Amino acid sequence: MLSVSDKDHIGNSAEVRLFAPTSSTDLSSSESYSTLPMRTLASNGEVVYRAGANGVSLPRCSYMPNPPYSENARKFRISGSLLVEAVITSEGKLEDPRIVRGLPGGLNENALATLKNWRCDPALKDGKPVAVVVPFEVNFRLY
Numbered sequence: 686m687l688s689v690s691d692k693d694h695i696g697n698s699a700e701v702r703l704f705a706p707t708s709s710t711d712l713s714s715s716e717s718y719s720t721l722p723m724r725t726l727a728s729n730g731e732v733v734y735r736a737g738a739n740g741v742s743l744p745r746c747s748y749m750p751n752p753p754y755s756e757n758a759r760k761f762r763i764s765g766s767l768l769v770e771a772v773i774t775s776e777g778k779l780e781d782p783r784i785v786r787g788l789p790g791g792l793n794e795n796a797l798a799t800l801k802n803w804r805c806d807p808a809l810k811d812g813k814p815v816a817v818v819v820p821f822e823v824n825f826r827l828y
Contacts, residue, residue, distance in 0.1 A: 727772050727816040728780055736773075736808050736817040744773045744805040744817060752799035752823060755791030762827055763790045769800060769821045775814035777805045788825065796823045 724733045734741045757763075771782035782800045787793040800821065807814035 724770075724772060724781075724818045727774055729774065731775060731816045733772055733816045733818050734808070734810060736819045740810055741815060741817060742809045744777070744808045744819065746773075746803055746805040748802070748804040750799055750802060752792070752796040752825075754825065754827070755795055758788070758790035758792050758825065759827065761790055763788060763792065764826050766822055766824045767793060767796060769796060769823060770818060771800060771821065772816055772818050773805050773807060774816045775807050777807045777814075779803045779805065782821075785820065792825055 727733050736743050765788050766786075767788045768785040769782050770785050771779050773779055779800055782797050784793050784797070808817040809815065
């Protein structure tokens, strides 16, 4: 698990966790949401694998700025977690992030915009870089 957060709790912060789902990981939402279709191909046509499954390693993100709080979310003191799914390409770029479970007040939009700027070392399968789909949990907390 990879965690990025403001460890000194100096101000408002967001925390993002990258994790590999296991058979016991419950990614179901507390509310009913329509099921997103499975991703099988990246935008460049390469096959998309599941990170952490069937001999595919996890990618390692090296540039992960935290998403900012929106003014509306701050005004209404919105805190919570959202779940985002994205493809990390064999070049280490995060593409096509989509909200699986969201938050109001502009936090979804801020998270999606920020995640597009992340950079990672790609996942490997048989020693070669591959595209993978990865869930990210983004936690927004006001202190």
